[in-house]
Amino acid sequence: QSALTQPASVSGSPGQSITISCTGTSSDVGNYNLVSWYQHHPGKAPKLMIYEVIKRPSGISNRFSGSKSGNTASLTISGLQAEDEADYYCCSYSGGGSFHVLFGGGTKLTVL
Amino acid sequence: QVTLRESGPALVKPTQTLTLTCTFSGFSLSTSGVSVTWIRQPPGKALEWLARIDWDADKYYSTSLKTRVTISRDTSKNQVVLTMTNMDPVDTATYYCARMTTGYSFDYWGQGTLVTVSS
Numbered sequence: 001q002s003a004l005t006q007p008a009s010v011s012g013s014p015g016q017s018i019t020i021s022c023t024g025t026s027s028d029v030g031n032y033n034l035v036s037w038y039q040h041h042p043g044k045a046p047k048l049m050i051y052e053v054i055k056r057p058s059g060i061s062n063r064f065s066g067s068k069s070g071n072t073a074s075l076t077i078s079g080l081q082a083e084d085e086a087d088y089y090c091c092s093y094s095g096g097g098s099f100h101v102l103f104g105g106g107t108k109l110t111v112l
Numbered sequence: 113q114v115t116l117r118e119s120g121p122a123l124v125k126p127t128q129t130l131t132l133t134c135t136f137s138g139f140s141l142s143t144s145g146v147s148v149t150w151i152r153q154p155p156g157k158a159l160e161w162l163a164r165i166d167w168d169a170d171k172y173y174s175t176s177l178k179t180r181v182t183i184s185r186d187t188s189k190n191q192v193v194l195t196m197t198n199m200d201p202v203d204t205a206t207y208y209c210a211r212m213t214t215g216y217s218f219d220y221w222g223q224g225t226l227v228t229v230s231s
Contacts, residue, residue: 036217
């Protein structure tokens with residue numbers, strides 16, 4: 001099973017919106033509403049930002065939103081702030097008869 | 113407050129067995145619905161899920177690594193242990209433990225521990 005496909009990098013200016021895509025297949029992203037997104041500042045623990053495609057954990061800003069269309073999930077960050085600069089990873093359940101999850105390769109977000 | 117912390121050797125030799133311990137607090141692995149997983153990230157590469165252990169002691173393994181990986185728990189010590197046999201330089205990675213929650217997502221992670229495989 002291959003990793004999910006994310007762009008290597010995206011960038012935006014403070015206040016702007018950006019979207020990070022996460023492309024899988026009909027066996028994972030396209031077949032389950034079980035996509036999650038993680039923010040990772042190097043040297044720190046990854047942080048759950050979105051789960052079940054669109055849901056935000058308690059304490060996560062509503063500037064972060066998730067969506068899905070077909071085999072592609074997306075994370076949108078609106079009103080970019082300097083502290084949003086980090087690596088972002090998507091993850092999807094992929095079933096296959098037993099438990100398995102796939103991660104994306106990660107996207108480096110630069111706030112200009 | 114939920115915390116997880118990975119511990120283990122920073123350097124192992126090829127063919128050796130790696131043993132990593134995840135020590136957690138703020139929740140119990142005896143509570144229904146709770147799971148702890150191991151995830152790794154080789155330098156410059158994607159995250160890779162390795163193994164999971166549930167509150168009822170069910171275990172799940174990555175298909176590609178299931179012959180080499182074992183996950184176990186000590187609920188009295190709030191610890192989950194990962195062992196990986198026959199280590200190879202390609203296993204060089206940062207190893208994370210994380211609590212699994214709703215929708216097969218991971219709501220709390222440790223900071224990770226870098227394991228280098230080299231002679």
